[in-house]
Amino acid sequence: MHALRHAQRRHIIASLDDLLYQFHTISFLLSPTLLPYLSRCIGQFQLSRPRDFYPKRSLRFWFFMAFFFNFPSIWDHTLFGAAKGPSIILDFIGLPYQPSRLHVLLLDFVILIFSLVLVTISHEHSLLASTTSQAPSSILGPHEPSENNNPFKTEALPYVIDLRLDSIIDRIRNPTPPQSLEPVRGELLPLPNTMPTELRDSLRMLIRARDDIAAARGDNNREQRRTDPPSRSRVLPGAIEPVDD
Structure with a gap:
C-alpha cells in the first residue's frame, strides 16, 4: 500500500462511514x-476508527x-x-405499507x-500508519501483476485499496502482533519530558x-584587576595635565 494514497483511503473510509449511517436511518424508517x-x-462510531x-x-x-452490534436487528x-406502527421521530415519514x-x-x-468492509479498511489503514516500516499491507496492498514482456503495454498504477477474500481470511486466522502507538525512544525530540534519564543527567x-x-x-578577572596598578587617567590631546601633589 503506497504511502501517497493516504488521502484517498481516508476519503473512502469517510464515504463508507456516511453511507452506513444513511443505511441505519433507512432501516430505522422501515x-x-x-x-x-x-x-x-x-x-458504527467505533468501527470507523x-x-x-x-x-x-x-x-x-x-x-x-x-x-455483535448488528445482531439485534437481524x-x-x-x-x-x-x-409495526409509526416511526418514533416523525409519524408521517415512512412507507404507506409494512415492508x-x-x-x-x-x-x-x-x-x-459494508460494516465488515469498513472495519477492515480502517483497521489496516491505521495499522500501516502506526508502523515505521513501509512494508505493504497484506490486505490493502496492491496485487502483484504477472510479468509481461510486451514493450507497448504501460505499467498500471497501484490500486488505492485491493481487498481480497483470501488475504482477509489469512489476517483473521493469523492476526498481526499489536503495534505500540508510542514513538520509539530514539526518535523523540530532546525535550525535558521525553528525553531519557541518562541524557538529562549528561546535559x-x-x-x-x-x-x-x-x-x-x-x-580570575577580579583578581587581575586587584593586582594590576591603577593606570594613569588618559588626558585629551591639548588638555592641561593634572599636577601630582
Missing part, C-alpha cells in the same frame, strides 16, 4: 425500533464487534419481521457486509561544568 438503531449508531479505542485489538475482534427482523421480512433482512445483511553535568568555568574566569 422498521421503527429505537434500540437496534442506537446500537448500530454506537457501534477501531484503533483509536483499542489499539491492541486484532481484526478478528472487530469482526466480532460488527456482528434477530428481531428474522423472528418478527418489520416493526416485507425479506426486504428488511436484505438491508440488514447489506449493512453487515545537567555539561551545564554545571560550563557554569563552573564561567565562575572561575570571573574570579
